[in-house]
Every structure is written in structure tokens, then in C-alpha cells.
Amino acid sequence: MNANQVMDLYNEYVMANYTRKKLVIKKAKGSWVYSADGKKYLDFFPGWAVSGIGYCHQRVVKAVQRQAAKIMHVSNNYYNEVQGQLAQKLSLNSFGGKVFFCNSGAEANEGAFKLARAYGNPKRYEVITMQGSFHGRTLACTAATGQDKCKLGFEPLPEGFKSIPFNDKNVLKEAVSDKTAAIMIELIQGEGGIKVAESNYVRFIRELCDEKNMLFIVDEVQTGMGRTGKLFAYQHYGIEPDIITLAKSLGGGMPIGAMIAQKKIAGTLRPGMHASTFGGNPIACAGALGVLEAIEKEQLLKNTVQMGTLLKNEMIKLKGKYPIIKQVRGIGLMLGMEIIVNAPKAYDYCFAKGLLINCTQGNTLRIMPSMTVTEKEIKIAMEILEEAISKC
Ligand SMILES: Cc1ncc(COP(=O)(O)O)c(C=O)c1O
Numbered sequence: 001m002n003a004n005q006v007m008d009l010y011n012e013y014v015m016a017n018y019t020r021k022k023l024v025i026k027k028a029k030g031s032w033v034y035s036a037d038g039k040k041y042l043d044f045f046p047g048w049a050v051s052g053i054g055y056c057h058q059r060v061v062k063a064v065q066r067q068a069a070k071i072m073h074v075s076n077n078y079y080n081e082v083q084g085q086l087a088q089k090l091s092l093n094s095f096g097g098k099v100f101f102c103n104s105g106a107e108a109n110e111g112a113f114k115l116a117r118a119y120g121n122p123k124r125y126e127v128i129t130m131q132g133s134f135h136g137r138t139l140a141c142t143a144a145t146g147q148d149k150c151k152l153g154f155e156p157l158p159e160g161f162k163s164i165p166f167n168d169k170n171v172l173k174e175a176v177s178d179k180t181a182a183i184m185i186e187l188i189q190g191e192g193g194i195k196v197a198e199s200n201y202v203r204f205i206r207e208l209c210d211e212k213n214m215l216f217i218v219d220e221v222q223t224g225m226g227r228t229g230k231l232f233a234y235q236h237y238g239i240e241p242d243i244i245t246l247a248k249s250l251g252g253g254m255p256i257g258a259m260i261a262q263k264k265i266a267g268t269l270r271p272g273m274h275a276s277t278f279g280g281n282p283i284a285c286a287g288a289l290g291v292l293e294a295i296e297k298e299q300l301l302k303n304t305v306q307m308g309t310l311l312k313n314e315m316i317k318l319k320g321k322y323p324i325i326k327q328v329r330g331i332g333l334m335l336g337m338e339i340i341v342n343a344p345k346a347y348d349y350c351f352a353k354g355l356l357i358n359c360t361q362g363n364t365l366r367i368m369p370s371m372t373v374t375e376k377e378i379k380i381a382m383e384i385l386e387e388a389i390s391k392c
Contacts, residue, residue: 194336
């Protein structure tokens, strides 16, 4: 099929709830995607952070192929070794908690809300979130998301969510009541424009939650699985949350989500209270085990720190040259460049020149290459990005 034929199929049969660039992707490898019309693109925003270790990583491909030939699905009234093995790896590499598996970030967050409500039951049900946050598209996640534009047209939303200004201790203290079950944050707001949580704010949340017996939930759907140079972003802050949620790059391209909860609260969810038919699917879990193996054996956290430093420094150099760049933000390979004018124009220019990035909040270029990215690829990307900025 040629590119036009594929786009015609979408126009006729696929719901138009996404804005799509005119790019029909046929295949991909590492940081590169190949289009149906024979073009090659350098992807510095691979799969909206799903392809965290690059496209078609051999360890993931092989693990998935092997598992598919054995058994593709095991229902959750039985046991299967890969789900157990993945839970063990996630637990031992985080805070020793227990894992609930599902299929997406929104579903992982829903699980966290239900666990928090069950824990706080009967008095506490409210979850405090941050303005500018993004937590997913289900009704509860939409209610939790701190951006009005996501809520428009979907009211009335589920009750019990309140968004407050990010990084403001006093407001948070005021917002907590005897109904508050949990406080939830992204340590780096992704959709919100790469806004980083301050260390003293995060420590303050931990202390407040301890003092008032509330749960501290960290949404690591975008920051998790090594993107910031540590396996989980909370590990930069010297605290342990009560719950973290994961998805996106967890499965190396396979759809999988997870909620990890501290052992002392995980038992709140008893049989019959929560479930997901596909949760812990063996192929998805095998993909995730492949991701963890790659991160460990190929020292991808080290590469993320090194390449992240290089890329950020290059972006800061551009800021010195072009006054339209207001700020460069982020940690590891989760970076953003806020521009005063024409960010969407810069994004379109990059696309036309074969560099895929993202533009969020109308003014921030979000740049999140794969953890396998090389110096050479960063050089190519920076040349295109500079050209784009110079044209704004
Ligand atoms: C921080 C965060 N949480 C949750 C979600 C929702 O994940 P999903 O689209 O897999 O439901 C996203 C998606 O962009 C996200 O960035």
C-alpha cells in the first residue's frame, strides 16, 4: 500500500480524535523510522516516550517472539512465570513493593486512585493533583489532570479531585483536609511543558503524607524506566513514594501498565476489588523483561546521563545564541526548550527536515530521544533544530 492509500483508509474508517502528521510509518529501528514513501526520519520523541530504548530493540523483539510461541495469554485466576518475574524485577529495583499489572498509563492511575480510596475509606477519598499535570484520558484521570482544556465537554467529571499550583508548599498545606486520601504528582510534568518538581517540595509532600497518613503517588508513566538517568525519577529525590505508576516505555513497545505500591498498603486491594483482563499479559511482560535486561546489560542509564548532558548543553548553547529561547529544562533525556514565539513553526520545520520532536503547551519543544541515542544522532538533530530556531 502506498502512503495515500493508507491515509485514505484512516480518513474513511478511523475516528478523527487525533491530529496526525502526514507520515505513514512502515518500520523503525533504534532512533530511526522509515516511511511508506521511502523517507527516513530521526525520531527524538519515539512513540510519545514508548520506545524508550529505541524501536525494535533486539532483546525485546526476541523475548516477545519466544513468548508468543509459548503462550500469548494467561488469565489472572492462574499463575504464569513471566508476570511473577517482572513483578520481582520491578519491586527489587524500586522500593520493594507489590505490583498490579494493566495495559496503559491511565489504567495504572485508575488503579492508584482506587487503592487510595480503599485505603482512606470511609472518610478519605480526595486526591490532590497539580496544575499543568497530565494523568490520562479516562474520566477519573481527566478529573485528576490539572489542565482545563482536557476537561471541556466531559462534565460532570467524577468528584474528589483538586488541582493546585505546582511547587507551592503553602498552597498544598492549605489544600489538604481530613478528606484527602492522596497527593499525586509527576516529578517532571511532560505534557505540562517539562516542568521539574523542586527537591524541597517533594520532600515536603513526603513529610505531609507521613504526618497525615495520606498516600504519596508519583505518576512515572513518562519519567519511568530510565528516561531521567535513574530507573525511576523519584530516585533523584531521596524519598520513597507509596505508589508509582508506569506504562509507556515499560514494555519496549508492548502495551503494558503497572502500579507498584508499598507492601504495607498493597494488601488493601483484596480479591474482587480490582482487575484487568489483559493485565500481566505474558507477551507484554516478556517485552518489559527485555527492556530491563537491555537497560542493565547495555548500561543504558549511563548512556542516558551522558547523552542527556551533551544534549542539554547543546540546547543551552543555542539559548545563548538565540534570544527567542526562553529556557531549557529537564533531567536526563527528558528535555524541553521553551521558545517565546513560533514553537509550532519550529516543530513543523524539524518535521520537514526529517527530525521528529514534539511541541507542547504551544511554546515548548519537547525532546526525548531514546536511551540508546548516540553522539552522532544528537549532532544531526541539533543541526536541524538550530536551523529551525534561526527561522522563527
Ligand atoms: C504522566 C502521564 N500519565 C499518564 C498518561 C496516560 O497514559 P496512557 O496514554 O497510556 O493512558 C500519560 C500519557 O501521556 C502521561 O504522560
